[in-house]
Structure formats: C-alpha cells, structure tokens
Amino acid sequence: MVSMGHRQPSRWLPDARAQAILAAIVREHIATGEPVGSRTVSERCAGEARWSPATIRNVMAELEEAGFVEQPHTSAGRIPTDKGYRFYVDHMISEARLPKGDRLAIRRAITRLQDEEDPERLMERVSHLLSELTNNVGIAFSPPMADNRLQHVEFVKLADERALVVLVFAPNIIQHRLIRLDEPMAQEELDRAARYLNAEFKGRSLVAIRAELMRRLREEEALYNKLLRQAALLCERSFAEAEKERGEVYVDGASNILTKPDFSDLETLRELLRTLEERSRLVRIINECLARDPCANAVQIMIGRENLAPALRNCSMITAPYRIADGSFGALGVVGPMRIEYERVIALVNHVARILEQKFSAASVAV
Structure with missing residues (x-):
C-alpha cells in the first residue's frame, strides 16, 4: 500500500492530461513489460498537446504520488500499479471489440x-x-450438477444387485452412475420408480427433488407407499454424489x-x-x-x-x-x-x- 505522508490524497483523480499519460504508460508496459520513461510517453502522446518533457515528468511524479504508477528502480521509468490498471480498465478503455x-x-x-x-x-x-x-x-x-434441472431419469438393472442410473439434465447433459441396491428390485419396479420421478419432478434440481421426497416420506399416509419409498431410496443412492459436487x-x-x-x-x-x-x-x-x-x-x-x-x-x-x-x-x-x-x-x-x-x-x- 502507498504511504500517505506527503502524497496526494487517495481521492485525487487524474485530469485529462494525466489520464493520457497514464494510458500511454499502461499500454506501453503491456506491450513491452519494461518500465516506461518520459521520452517514450512523449512519443506515444504525439497526437496530444505538445507537452514538454518537464511537464510529462511532473505528471508522472503526480501519478506516482497518488499510487497509480511506481518506479521499480531509481533510474528506471514507471510501471502501472494495480490501482493504475484498475483506473485504466474502469475509465480509459472503450467497449471492447475483438480483433x-x-x-x-x-x-x-x-x-x-x-x-x-x-x-x-x-x-x-x-x-x-x-x-x-x-x-x-x-x-x-x-x-454444480446438483443445481441442474433434471429432464429425465432411467434405472437399468445389472447383476449383483447393482443398477445403472442415467440422468439427463438441461441442456442435454447426460451423466451415468452405478449404484448398489440395498434391497432386491426387479426391472419393472425400477421402471415404475423412474416413471414416477419423471412425472413428478421433471425440471427440478436434484437438491429440490431429494428434499421433496424426504418431505413426502415423513407424511404419515406415505409410510406404506412402496413406490415412494423405492423412488426415495434410488434417489438417495443416485443423487448423493452429485449433491457433493460444487x-x-x-x-x-x-x-x-x-x-x-x-x-x-x-x-x-x-x-x-x-x-x-x-x-x-x-x-x-x-x-x-x-x-x-x-x-x-x-x-x-x-x-x-x-x-x-x-x-x-x-x-x-x-x-x-x-x-x-x-x-x-x-x-x-x-x-x-x-x-x-x-x-x-x-x-x-x-x-x-x-x-x-x-x-x-x-x-x-x-x-
């Protein structure tokens, strides 16, 4: 940080001349990576008013006092500080166009x-x-996948009480997951659970689906609903990994x-x-x-x-x-x-x- 001893107050802003000189320093340093001296600034500002070398040096000193540029070595020119770059970006570049x-x-x-x-x-x-x-x-x-909206889900029964889960998110992003089933389920049961989830929850995030399933399971009338219980079980296995992803x-x-x-x-x-x-x-x-x-x-x-x-x-x-x-x-x-x-x-x-x-x-x- 810049000490505020005899330096310009931090609210000091460059006038039009100081802005032109600061812009010349920034652009030259971006191009070369070298400290920029007053002679180079004079050449870069040739289209501006004819400022004398002494005037340019004085303005460069003011910019340094205000923290917009710094001098890496006593005999070197100036380079922009992060404050100088910030002012340049905020005030001195036009609407960016691609070459x-x-x-x-x-x-x-x-x-x-x-x-x-x-x-x-x-x-x-x-x-x-x-x-x-x-x-x-x-x-x-x-x-994060957990924030994406589910468009479609399928469950495919595999050997050894495992299932392949196919998750389709908008916009047409597909993920495959392998899960282990805690209880035996036939393909017909997996299909019914998938139809239920697709009908009830299409267009909702994984986090919202899981929360709503848990809420429904807590309702007394849902305690004996086998389809809901199976859907919640499958979601617990299928969505848990996605919810951790950031x-x-x-x-x-x-x-x-x-x-x-x-x-x-x-x-x-x-x-x-x-x-x-x-x-x-x-x-x-x-x-x-x-x-x-x-x-x-x-x-x-x-x-x-x-x-x-x-x-x-x-x-x-x-x-x-x-x-x-x-x-x-x-x-x-x-x-x-x-x-x-x-x-x-x-x-x-x-x-x-x-x-x-x-x-x-x-x-x-x-x-």
Whole structure:
C-alpha cells in the first residue's frame, strides 16, 4: 500500500492530461513489460498537446504520488500499479471489440463447440481455446450438477444387485452412475420408480427433488407407499454424489505462465501453479467472482491485490458468467499477469461465454 505522508490524497483523480499519460504508460508496459520513461510517453502522446518533457515528468511524479504508477528502480521509468490498471480498465478503455484474427479463430472453433455433446470434452475445448488465443491460462467452470434441472431419469438393472442410473439434465447433459441396491428390485419396479420421478419432478434440481421426497416420506399416509419409498431410496443412492459436487474446473495453459517475466520469483510461481492445480481453491475463487453480480452477465476483472487468493496477487483474472437454460451459472476465465491485454481479453472471454450460453439454450429447446 502507498504511504500517505506527503502524497496526494487517495481521492485525487487524474485530469485529462494525466489520464493520457497514464494510458500511454499502461499500454506501453503491456506491450513491452519494461518500465516506461518520459521520452517514450512523449512519443506515444504525439497526437496530444505538445507537452514538454518537464511537464510529462511532473505528471508522472503526480501519478506516482497518488499510487497509480511506481518506479521499480531509481533510474528506471514507471510501471502501472494495480490501482493504475484498475483506473485504466474502469475509465480509459472503450467497449471492447475483438480483433479480426480472434473473430476468425473463434468462428473456426464454433463448429467443433456446437457439435460437442460430451460436457467434459466441451469444457476442455473451451479452456484450451481461451488459453490458445490469449497465451495465458484458460479456465472453464461448469455449474454444480446438483443445481441442474433434471429432464429425465432411467434405472437399468445389472447383476449383483447393482443398477445403472442415467440422468439427463438441461441442456442435454447426460451423466451415468452405478449404484448398489440395498434391497432386491426387479426391472419393472425400477421402471415404475423412474416413471414416477419423471412425472413428478421433471425440471427440478436434484437438491429440490431429494428434499421433496424426504418431505413426502415423513407424511404419515406415505409410510406404506412402496413406490415412494423405492423412488426415495434410488434417489438417495443416485443423487448423493452429485449433491457433493460444487462444479468442475477445467484449466489449460498453466505452462504459459512459465514464459512470463512477470513471474520470475520462483516461490511466487510455485504457489500460483499449486493454486491452478487445486480444484477446490479454484472453485472457491471463481464462485467469489460470480457472487459479485451473477445475474448481469457482466465480465468481472480482478486485478492484483483485489484477488483474495494470495497466489493471485500478481495476476489479473478476467471472468464472464454464462447461464444454463435451467437458471444455473457457469463461468469462463483467463488468468495472466497484471499487464494482460485487457481490452482484447475482456472481449474474447465475454464473446466465448455468449457462444456457450447460446449452445446450451439451443440444446435445451431440443430436450
């Protein structure tokens, strides 16, 4: 944090000239990774009013005093701080548009995404696409299965008192589970239980179905209802695993950070890699991003110390939610250094999220 001794008060905001100079510093540092000096700023601001080198140096000093830039070495130029990047993102980038090359690359990938039926394979492809296009870490987060709406269930009797459970969720996501039966059940009984569940609970989440079955079983008149008891037993075995799931995370391109000079500190790099490999931590981080405003389809940008996870304090994380037709949410994201290409990555993540949303909406119509 910046000490407030003789520095500008934290409420100080750059005027138009300071904003132009800050933008020049941010863009140059994103492009080169090097500290930016006043001469470079003068060249980048050639289209602006002809400011003297002394004026530019004074403004850069004001920006440093206010915490928007810092000087890594006494004789070096300035680099943006996380506060500087935040101001740049919030005030100085226009509505993000995808470059033509990105649009073409995504268009080529759309056909493969549209044709993919396996949800795990789909998420793997999406995370790879994000990583490939940004040269950073691509992340795809699928909604928790327990929150998905059940469209159809089937039970198939197997040997050794086991059964295969086929769960079909909107939008056309299919899961198979093997369960062990506590009591012998004929295929006819399994079919009756499936018909009951499909008739009574289609379109409801696994959590809601299980809760309602338990409520019905507690009613006195239901104590001797064999069909209800068998349906509840099957759901208990079939849904228990899904209820524990908190969404799956697919990560691609973690090796890309090894090429970034921003992560030259080995211990910081190790901790970042550990975080990217640990599913539960990533789920928690992504859920924190979604919790900020999950209903607005808004891109969320966490910069530097805004990230609650210590391993991400030198990173920027750009995420966009996508909605499943049943109302649950997943998310896509890119993790990279703070000097990430904000305009391009914001547009790219949001665009791919909308494609995924459209795919799931179209699939749900066909269910």
